[in-house]
Amino acid sequence: MADEARKFLQDMLNRVNGLHCILISDRDGVPMLKVSNDKIPEQITKPNFVSTFGLAIDQGSKLGLGKTETLICTYSQYQVVQMNKLPLIVSFIASDSCNTGHILALEKQIDIIVADLALAVTES
Template sequence: MTLPQLFAHIDGIEAILVLDKDGTPILKLPTAEAVDQLDLQTIIPSAQTLQDQSQRMNLKKLKTVVTYWSARQIITYNVPPLVFIIAADTNVNTGALLNLYNDFQTISSEELSNKA
C-alpha cells in the first residue's frame, strides 16, 4: 500500500507527515498546506521526548504513540529510520490506524532498498 492509498483505505485520515531520523519533514500528504494548517510539527518534540524517556527507563522502544488533540487523533509511528505522523478524525477506528504500523514498515524498507 502506498501512502496516498491510505486516504482511500481509511476514511477520516486528514494528513500524513513523514520525517527522517533527524526530525526533518520529507513528505507531507495530501498537501504541504494541509499538514501545515494542522500544525503537526508541534507534535514532534513531544513524541521525541516520549521516545527518549522510555529508553532511559529501560522500556522497550516505543513503536506508536496515540494522542488526542483539538478534535482529532494524532498517531506517531516510529519506524526507523522514518517517523510517520497521521492526523485523523476522532471517529476513525484507532485500532485500524494502529494496524498501519506494518504498512509503514513495508514502506520504510522499500524506501531504504530504493536508496541502496
C-alpha cells in the first residue's frame, strides 16, 4: 500500500507547478509518508517545524474560532499549507509563486490516502 500511496502523491506533486513536497505526518510531526523534489530545504520537513501546526490549531480553538481545518503560511521563498486530518497532518510545501488554490483543490483527492493511513495509525 505504501508504494501505491507514494506513487499517487508523486503524481500529485508533478501536477502542480511550484509544489515541492507533500508530507503526511502524525500530530507530533513524525513523518509517515513523504514525496519531494530537490528544491526543498531539509529543515522545513523536520518534526519540530511540522508539529507547530498542532499548537496553532489548539490556540485557534481556545479563541473560540472552532476547529481549524487548514493553515496557510507564507515566507519569503516558500509557502506551507497544512491540513488538519486528525490523527494526521498533511503538509504541502511550495514556492511562494505556486497557486495556493491548486494546492487546496488537492484536499479531496488526498483524503483517500489519509483515511487509509489514519486507520493504520489508530490500529497500532
